[in-house]
Amino acid sequence: MESCISVSDLRLSYGQVAAVDGVSFDVDYGKVFGFLGPNGAGKTTTIKVLTTLVHPTSGSVSIFGKDVVRHAREIKKRIGVVLQEPSFEGNLTVEKALDLYGMMWGVPGERRRDRARELFDRFDLEELRGKKNDELSIGQRRRVQVAREFMHDMDLLFLDEPTVGLDPAARRTLLDYVKKHVHSGLTVFFTTHIMEEVEYLCNELAIINRGRIMAIDTPAGLKQKYGGVKAVEIKLREEKARSVLPIIKPLAGGSVIEIPAEDTIRISSADAQDMLVKMIEALAKNSVQMESVSVTPPTLEEVFLTVVNGGR
Ligand SMILES: Nc1ncnc2c1ncn2[C@@H]1O[C@H](COP(=O)(O)OP(=O)(O)OP(=O)(O)O)[C@@H](O)[C@H]1O
Ligand SMILES: [Mg+2]
Secondary structure, eight states, X not given: OOOSEEEEXXXXXXXXXXXXXXXXXXXXXXXXXXXXXXXXXXXXXXHHHHTTSSOOSEEEEEETTEETTTTHHHHHTTEEEEOSSOOOOTTSBHHHHHHHXXXXXXXXXXXXXXXXXXXHXXXXXXXXXXXXXXXXXXXXXXXXXXXHHTXXXXXXXXXXXXXXXOOHHHHHXXXXXXXXXXXXXXXXXXXXXXXXXXXXXXXXXXXXXTTEXXXXXXXHHHHHHHOOOEEEEEEESSSOGGGGHHHHGGGSTTOOEEEXXXXXXXXXXXXXXXXXXXXXXXXXXXXXXXXXXXXXXXXXXXXXXXXXXXXX
16 A cells, blocks of 8 residues: 655765665554654754655655655645744734635635634634734744644645644644544654653654664554663562562562562563563462552653664
């Protein structure tokens, strides 16, 4: 089946700097693809190529099955882009800016008014309608910039750090609004530095560093692969943690054992699942009763740091 985005060995150099250095990936229709990486990794540069703003140095990119260089005009009509840089419509009111943007996209008058009404409501812009862009706070401006993109229909939306400067409520509103559109078939390419947003929104993600993709998978898949050291915690029912150490220690190998509370043992392990099974088996065999067991889940932040630092 054809992918919505298909990138093969993409390279883009700014003079001597290889900003994108042989990147390949595919994004299916109706999915949210997260693109993560440290500052200067090549995220925005990739977006610029995918949205036809700059030509690749080499490699191929197809969007909707069409080559991005040869069919730029056609592709442009079906995509939306919220770039990282703020847009400048200093002197226009929010209301006018949205309307003009819709007009630029050829959205008919009645539909423009309906859309704007919905967006004012959804993005909490009602009070800002009559204000000029210059008079808005940074977060308010960003909200307008993102909302504006929804004035027109599209099949694919690129969001380059759309939530920077947004307060938690505005951030959640935006993510939910994007989600709603994804349910109706929109495909989204999304960059952020906030891992919770990736967890909340993305079906798949790639981690890019110095122009190269270091890892690509679902959030759960990446956590499994790169989750690193986790802790197993066992809470005992009657016995003191100290008294079961002779059972635990021989099985723990070189793992660190802690006793955070009188009745609790914590063991750090790279393979926590396996460790947990071994411990439960051994304790049960020795008739030690357990109140509860848990494994600290790995976080995407951990994954990100492991992947990025490992690539240095
Ligand atoms: N117009 C340009 N001219 C020269 N070099 C550039 C230009 N734009 C970006 N670069 C370089 O290309 C590399 C990738 O930059 P890019 O903007 O794609 O990073 P990014 O992943 O989007 O980072 P951030 O998280 O800070 O937005 C960096 O080394 C940057 O210095
Ligand atoms: Mg960027």
